[in-house]
Amino acid sequence: MSQRWADYRVFLGEFVRSFHSTGAILPSGRALARALARHVREGRGPRRILEVGPGTGAVTRWIIDGLDANDTLDLVEVNESFVRRLHERLKNDPLFRPAAERTRILHCPIEEVDGEGTYDVIVSGLPLNNFDADVVAQILDVMLRLLRPGGTMSFFEYVGVRPLRSLVSRRDERTRLRGVGQAIADARQGRAIGRNFVAPNVPPAWVHHLRSSADENQLANSMT
């Protein structure tokens, strides 16, 4: 079986078993993956790079493609089947093997990662629209804490998912979706440096790019 079909099979299985955290029926397509990895490709090393929610490695493949010689990569993944698949790919996949020595896999939720200002670039594939609003706010806070001042963070959301779901949902679900939108807007405020509309993805997606402020405390004060 080809690598791609092996990934589809693992992904579909986890979508059925753990819909809430997997959040997609298939791995990201090439256009979305490349848009998420954009700041890895465009920057210069040595850098510490973090990918959150790598799944079967659809985005990781493009992050590895953009690594400079002295960059290091950490992958934080909560799902054991995906962690196994990532270990396999680092060992056997010619696209992953060149980065094996400088890649660590952390098998835990991002909420449990300690540190401050550790990473120059963070790329997230988390399905934020599936989570409670306070969980989304906490996850975005953790990722911003882990980002060094001036570092970049990229994450995605499917276009129109919140308004569409809101149309057909009960009040508590509409409140949750509004809260998720607010948490994303708060994270972007004062930090957004652009977004890409990825039309070829199914469904189409926005990729948001943020730069952490040199003075995050001042930014927090200006928002209160």
Ligand SMILES: C[S@@+](CC[C@H](N)C(=O)[O-])C[C@H]1O[C@@H](n2cnc3c(N)ncnc32)[C@H](O)[C@@H]1O
């Ligand atoms: C939508 S999938 C994206 C997978 C992959 N990046 C891609 O684009 O195909 C979301 C991924 O995030 C992982 N995930 C969900 N919640 C997480 C958390 N709190 N911490 C770390 N990983 C998480 C899931 O297990 C899954 O691998």
